[in-house]
Amino acid sequence: MLTLKHLFQNNDLAEMIMKNWSYDPESLDMFQYYRISSNAVYPFRDQGEVRLLRFAPVEEKNQVNLSAELEFLRYLRTNHYGAMEVVPSHSGTELVKAHTPWGTYYASVFKRVPGSQLGSIQLNDSILYSYGQALGELHQLSCIFKPEQEEKRRWTYTDVLNWMQEVLKDFPAETAALNEVEFLRRYFVNWPMNKHNFGLIHYDFELDNVFYDEGNQSCYAIDFDDSMYHWYAMDVEQSLDSLREEIEPEQYDQKKQLFLSGYWSKAGERYDLESMFPACRRFANLYGYVRMLRSVAEQWSHEPEWMSGLRARLERIMTEKAAKFGHPI
Incomplete structure (x- = not known):
């Protein structure tokens, strides 16, 4: 789970990171269905197909682990196992290190699985x-x-x-x-x-x-x-x-x-x-x-109500x- 300070919705951050991939601009309204736990995940569409943008701050993740995860997913799909398919970025990489005004993030995009x-x-x-x-x-x-x-x-x-x-x-x-x-x-x-x-x-x-x-x-x-x-x-x-x-x-x-x-x-x-x-x-x-x-x-002195509630539940x-x-x- 990410530290609580990273659990805020940030559509501008998501859109900035997403520019490393192709997307349908009109699909940005799908950001309202975001979720954040161990990563931030924002849905969008590319040529009408649902995609999932996943990102997290670099200080919260291990780059070797992330790259190894993507390699294992490729292996599974090569062997016809039902797993997520990774979408390469414009540069051809599956794992992007994105520098933003909010910090540096590791990001990947996946195709939505059926069902x-x-x-x-x-x-x-x-x-x-x-x-x-x-x-x-x-x-x-x-x-x-x-x-x-x-x-x-x-x-x-x-x-x-x-x-x-x-x-x-x-x-x-x-x-x-x-x-x-x-x-x-x-x-x-x-x-x-x-x-x-x-x-x-x-x-x-x-x-x-x-x-x-x-x-x-x-x-x-x-x-x-x-x-x-x-x-x-x-x-x-x-x-x-x-x-x-x-x-x-x-x-x-x-x-x-x-x-x-x-x-x-x-x-x-x-x-x-x-x-x-x-x-x-x-x-x-x-x-x-x-x-x-x-x-x-x-902890912060003026936490929003949802964060105080989440903190109490986690405790x-x-x-x-x-x-x-x-x-x-």
């Missing part, structure tokens, strides 16, 4: 099975993915733990969170790691980041911004956690098995995935906590997450 967000439609058994298949196929492709330059690969779960440790240095009172970092670092050292259970994951394969196209009865994934090298169980646990929020409790076990059946139909040889879920949940809980902590750290979520630190797995 509807899984979080906005009725999840029947066929769609749930397809959802699991989409994640299984993603992991199967990840098993054989080799980045063009090893030194420019996406960061790993270890890098993420190191990043969290660095962030927490600015918060000396956060001893419980720091202890959680060290606990997970030691815990993961003992896990088996091979090409069948560890690789480049999506990390955020939740219902709002997967679209289902009724026409071809298949799923399309978006928002690979949080990708990292981790155990595939991390993706599965995150997906099931997202599913749990949308399914009636008495239906969850049956829907979970549908998802997992779809997953294993594409992922390859089965292994004990579910025993890894508790530690994966601990990792996601801590990572979410540290990102929110960093986001809300800076409530952080309290819930902190209560889970230190528990045995």
